[in-house]
Amino acid sequence: MTYRNTLDLLFKSQHFVPNYICGIQKNVVGVIGGLSSDTSSSMANILGLHKIPQISYGSFQRAVDNQIKFSSFYRMVPNEGLQYQGIIQLLLYFRWKWVGLITTDNEAGERFLQTIEPMLFKNQICSAFTETIEYHLHFKHNMLNMVHSFLKRISFNNSGGDEITLNEYGELAAGFDITNLVTFRNRSYVRVKVGSLDPHTPPGKELTINEDRIKWHSGFTQEPPLSLCNANCRPGYGKRKKEGEKFCCYDCDPCPHEMFSNEKEMEICVRCPAGQYPNEDQDQCISKRPNFLGYDETLAIVSIFSVLLFSLITIIVLAIFIKHRDTAIVKANNRSLTYILLVSLLLCFLCTLMFIGTPKEATCLLRQTSFGIIFSVALSSILAKTISVVLAFMATKPGSTIRRWVGKKLAYSIVLSGSIVQVGICVFWLATSAPFPDVDMHSMTEEIIFLCNEGSVLMFYCVLGYMGFLATVSFTVAFLARKLPDSFNEAKFITFSMLVFCSVWFSFIPTYLSTRGKYMVAVEIFSILASSAGLLGCIFSPKCYIIVARPELNNREQLIRRKI
Template identity: 45%
Template sequence: MNLFVVLVFLMPLQVLNNSPTVQCFMRNLLPILHQYYHPGDLIIAGIMSQVRTFLNAITFEKHPSKELSDDHTFLTQTYQHIMALAFAVKEINENPQLLPNVTLGFHILNSHFSASWTYQASMELLSSQSRFIPNYKCDAENTPVGVIGGPTSNVCLHMTTILSIYKIPQIIYGSAPVMNDRTQAVFFHQMFPNGTHQYEGILQLLLHFRWIWVGVVSQDEENTERFVENVIPMFSERGICFDFIERFPKISFSSNVGDLMTEAFESFSILMQSSANAVVIHGEIHDTITFRLIPWGAEFVGMPMKSKVWVMTAQMEFTSLPFQRSLSIQFLHGALSFTTHSKEVLGFHRFLQMRNPNSEKEDGFIEDFWKQAFNCYFPKNGLEEMERKICTGEEKLETLPGSVFDISMTGFSYSIYNAIYAVAHTLHGMHLFRFNHLKLAVRERRRFLNIESWQLQRFLQSVYFNNSAGEPVYFNKNGEIVAAFDILNWVTFPNESFHRVRVGRMNPIGPSENVFTIQEDAIMWPSRFNQALPHSLCNDNCYPGYRRTKKEGEPFCCYDCLPCPEGKISNQNDMDDCFQCPENQYPNYNKDTCMPKSISFLSYEDPLGISLALFALAFSFITALVLGIFIKHKDTPIIKANNCSLTYSLLIALLLCFLCTLLFIGRPEKVVCILRQTAFGIIFSVAVSCILTKTTIVVVAFMATRPGSNMRKWVGKRLGTNMVLSCSFIQAAICIVWLATSPPFPDFDTHSMTEELVLECNEGSTIMFYCVLGYMGFLATVSFTVAFLARKLPDSFNEAKFITFSMLVFCSVWLSFVPTYLSTKGKYMVAVEIFSILSSSAGLLSCIFLPKCYIVLLRPDLNKREQLIRRNIK
């Protein structure tokens, strides 16, 4: 057959007509058995695949051409395509507003899903009605003004090879073929929307349901090869990975059913063993025949049939062979399929109900369709088949299960319906153009009926109309219909019928937020998922609180789950990494959410704060009491002997030390933060300076008692005052510099405590803070050293031994303060500093003043000059 096609286009017409070989070939050429011709003023042709031929082995026992027709079967589901074309022509002819006084006819030929039959059908359209002589027509009125082709891309490809030479417009309702010659593509228009939008819709569907571990089954054809090479990498870039990419065996003109099934079983085995619950099926309309063998194949290889969510492309439509009629379709329950957008057309159901093989003699398809749809036969020559019932012709199409024939208009049929109307509106527009511009009204009808098909091309490109369903129909600049894809959910029933429910849409011409829509609640899932959303993952999700890490040697969709490290969370499934909470929040126990941190500071409501405040007040009261005792007994010898002014200054400084701890309790404010450390540093410096001065005076007084000593001039009140003021002034200067350069300020510590936001006083300059502590430590060290050296001076009024012990306590407290302060966090740092202030101040108070108070209050007999002198002599 293909050899003949080559001869037609390589040899001149005269040679072809006179060639004995070609004439012999044409005489023996099998006629196209299934045709449907309806006369009209203008003819629209249709090359459609309705009948599939399967080739048995050639035995050479009879003419090979006869063996080609031995085994053919009618795909009952695709008969609706013919009905859609006939119905559209009928509507147009009954519409007085469209092509008035002109009737449309049609000529539909079967192409058997085969390249050779498609070539023959194309050339038959270029031949005389009575004789097959390509390129020769004596009845010009039967030349088609356009050709509707489909449903597979191969039919369209082989059809355009011939028809484009004659510049005949072709409107294809299947997927677009891969065109190597762009000049041919000029003459065809696609009723199938741009496939890129469909693939984007499939991707959005997978991502919406988080099906990232999927399988792909495609047909071994050029169109699906392009899908595997170009589309699958796009899916991978968006996070989809594939457990398997399998190919179903190719169904061709010479396919044998037994061989076909044998080749498919291996693919079935891989498919059933896969852990992927979502499988994308990419193929053409007839590939459903192979797809329906899945349950049979699973049973044949001894594997349990696992329900999966099949995601089918719009190129596919439900078709089956007669022997598959008894096969269950329950495995299709819950499937999702894309389809070209369709809408029920008023009157189409009624048109189908009126079909009757007894009255439709023009229809060369209806008899075979009727026999296979209703499993009956039409008796011929008085012969009867005992095992089958006789067809009456009165059977009703609506009684057939959906698996045999669907009376609801499918996407392909809707495309054919719109294609016929597109041609009709184009012809109508051409008629109006000629009538209005060429002013040939008298001869217009005759000239219009002799229209050349190539003239239709320019008008067809710009056609725009609303069909009877109220939807606009028009083509883009690439000759593709501008339309949406519907997403259908397959619901099957025990009687092997099914219903397809529209649950979503991929509409590239809509608003960006409505390009992809899906009604998840309306979807019926496969039975084994118990109406729960199926998951299709390589492994379980990494739930919040965990992060995923790639498995070595596995696809990127396969991963292990590791818990988030301390301080980090993950709040979604399958996060690649955990992240830190904001500074004012902290991870909860499960590390899957951030909790707001509570603001923490050492307050008076806090038990610790109350306790420290009570201690501070208690020590302040004791200090004030001691001061009162010393003032009351200021004339006693023991009080006079220890420099009253320095004693009073020291007690007042200690009182202020106890009271300054109250600045550390409560909510930190700006003024409070400035006063805290500076007041503490200056007051403590005054206290320590007083102690240093008292010790120094003891030493100077002892040295002044030696004969010929020059130290007498230093003895007096001036020495004490100057020492206290000078030592305190240095600390005050340090504090002034601190406040001038980087003063303390209220601040939130977000890092020290996990669950708390610590409100504290930021020191501003840590260096200046430690300078204050360091200077205070320097004074304490000097005081301790001087007191230690003077502790054994022979003087009854010598209090150096008490000062030595008190400074030992003081230094011990502050030496332990630094590491303790640095190791604690939050409000406990403030508590450590308060405790250090209280304990060191209490140490000074108790070690220096309690022995004197004991003598003053409890042993007044010892507080006499004579007693003190006696003790000194001893």
């Protein structure tokens, strides 16, 4: 019927001949219509062949965007896509997530559903129902005299003061008004403009709503009314989908451990930003506290006090040995090695101070390597003293050829060779994967650990392993020499000192691995202090007792008598 009526309009004859026009009077120069998209499209198929302008005032059909096929088609309506965007933004503005869809029972209604439903899903809006109604409308035709060249550059203000302009696609370059249908008790109604949808504004700003002009129905208990499948989840809770229900219907579950939600309708709980953790209600994040062994910590104060105490004791012992350097007991145990051992023990105590305070690049580079090298010097000195005792005893036997090996050169060689290996390990460590300041945000829930990253854990355990090797060799040699004559016998004390040293460091590894943060640092400080104090006490306390409290025993005659 549309094709027939269009042809009748063009050729003005009940029995028309296609492509043949009788006369030249009152020819059609433009057509207004139709209202529906299917009618307009059918008309455009005929009118486009004759290049007759067609002005539609209600068609949104997307097919007419084809400007080659429909080059004579003009629409006095904005782009349909903007209308869909406006509907979505209007629903989001009032937070309506549970809506019904009512559309006309025709092609336009079907196209509306096909377009709007994916957009609803994308914006987390559910359709509670979908219904169609029969489509009956009546309209009046208005006569317009336009031609193509005029239509393409049309621009005027209508009676409402709105600018009428067509865009490059033949569409009205305008937006939509948002109207509120206000009804009265006598069933009359009036449309009130409460907002607009302007396509010329920046993205996200197209919708404008004047809530003061909106008149909600008296039956609503809340303004604006809620449109939700179920209540919003409170902060601290996340959504869990109900089986067999649409995604707008959900249950609210408490956030999992170490996650939070601080807004209503959050889809899922999320993790706090780096350096923060959820509060007890899991509805906001709290900044984590820094964790390092600061100078004001009780552990640090105790450690510093212990360092100063043991350092003072070491200096006093060194002073005693220097003062009595010409006495028999000092000479009998190699004065040079004794001085090296005491100085290295003093440095061992002092190096623990680098473990206290905020980790810095310099302290991270030096604290493990310096502690490893200094301890290796101390252990090498003990090994040299032990070997010297054994060789000195063997050299007293008649006809022994070992006498030429006994002397300071051998002792110094042992100390140097034992220490240089550890120096090489530490240099390789610093050259390949040096320690550096780091932060650990994940090991502890409420604290950020400031630490020295060792760079290579393997190299750290190589340093400890080499110290263990030196201690084991010293213990073995000292244990075998423990029953040598008393005048040379420092081996008994060295045996005890190595037992203390090995016990401390064997217990250190599992304890160190099972702690975190400042307590891990405190464990290493304690191990260094305990092992150094064990060496100092076991080796030097008997000698200091004789030098200070029993000076009558500190002479050559007493040593020879004890030997016999």
